[in-house]
Amino acid sequence: DAKTTQPPSMDCAEGRAANLPCNHSTISGNEYVYWYRQIHSQGPQYIIHGLKNNETNEMASLIITEDRKSSTLILPHATLRDTAVYYCIVSSPLYTGANSKLTFGKGITLSVRP
Amino acid sequence: NAGVTQTPKFRVLKTGQSMTLLCAQDMNHEYMYWYRQDPGMGLRLIHYSVGEGTTAKGEVPDGYNVSRLKKQNFLLGLESAAPSQTSVYFCASSYVSAIPRTGEAFFGQGTRLTVV
Numbered sequence: 001d002a003k004t005t006q007p008p009s010m011d012c013a014e015g016r017a018a019n020l021p022c023n024h025s026t027i028s029g030n031e032y033v034y035w036y037r038q039i040h041s042q043g044p045q046y047i048i049h050g051l052k053n054n055e056t057n058e059m060a061s062l063i064i065t066e067d068r069k070s071s072t073l074i075l076p077h078a079t080l081r082d083t084a085v086y087y088c089i090v091s092s093p094l095y096t097g098a099n100s101k102l103t104f105g106k107g108i109t110l111s112v113r114p
Numbered sequence: 115n116a117g118v119t120q121t122p123k124f125r126v127l128k129t130g131q132s133m134t135l136l137c138a139q140d141m142n143h144e145y146m147y148w149y150r151q152d153p154g155m156g157l158r159l160i161h162y163s164v165g166e167g168t169t170a171k172g173e174v175p176d177g178y179n180v181s182r183l184k185k186q187n188f189l190l191g192l193e194s195a196a197p198s199q200t201s202v203y204f205c206a207s208s209y210v211s212a213i214p215r216t217g218e219a220f221f222g223q224g225t226r227l228t229v230v
Contacts, residue, residue: 036219043118043204043221044157087156101147101172102206102219104156 004088004105011111018075020108022088025069031090033064034102035073039084044104047073047086078112085109116140120205120222127195127229135190135225137205145208146188147172147219148180150201157204163188195229202226 005023012018024033034049048055048062050071055062061074075082087107121136137146144165149157149172159172161180169180177199179191188207192199208219 041202041224043206043223044219045221046218049218101159101162103159103173104149106154106156 004090006086006088006105006108008106009109009111011113012078014080014112014114015077018078018082018110018112020073020075020086020088020110021070022072023070024088024090027068027090030092032093033062033068033071034089034091035060035062036087036089036102036104037082037084038087038107039081044087075110078110080112080114083110083112118205118207118220118222120203120225122225123223124226125228127192127227129196129229131195132191132193133195133227134192135203135205135227137188137190137207137222139186139188139207139220141207141209141220142185143207143209143220144185145219146182147206147208148178148188148190149204149206150174150199151204151224152201160190160203195227197229200227200229 032049032051035047036044038044047059048057050062050064064071085107087104089102091102118139147162148160151157158174160174160178161169161172163169163182166185169182181189203225205222206219
């Protein structure tokens, strides 16, 4: 699996957009970018994933650069409840056999301030 | 749907004791995973399974065994617990499908294990 690099922490003001960067310069052609978050000590929660096109769902937007070497997770209007550790993961799709698994790094700690 | 349920939620073991952690999912998922998380660390994959009757090693499999006798259950065993196995254990499951949206994995709420 390709590795990812994330800054250890960042903060943003409540109500503002939070832009979380991730570098994955060794990503291969069939690997997706996944984002998960972990609030306090709970189990990780899926946010979004994408291959090469930008993606948006009810939680967030994912912007992937044209060369696919980096991506940005955007929380459009951060709330205090978005304070969490956010993991950027690169992996083959979960439906392609034994090599399809999620490898978590240390993630980025997002602190949303009032 | 209960999703992914882990049993027990908390446990204290003495060094050398054995125990089994149970993970149950009711979503008919093919894939199941066991992770451990230590303070300040991300999750590390212990073992995983891509279907009933199959298991495979992850990053940190030593000291653990697993079984997937039924599709809905994935058991993690510690034969002789050591203090280094003090951790929070998370189980997860995911679909097998050609639809990209189903790249999502669902996690349980964790089992906090202390080995003294």
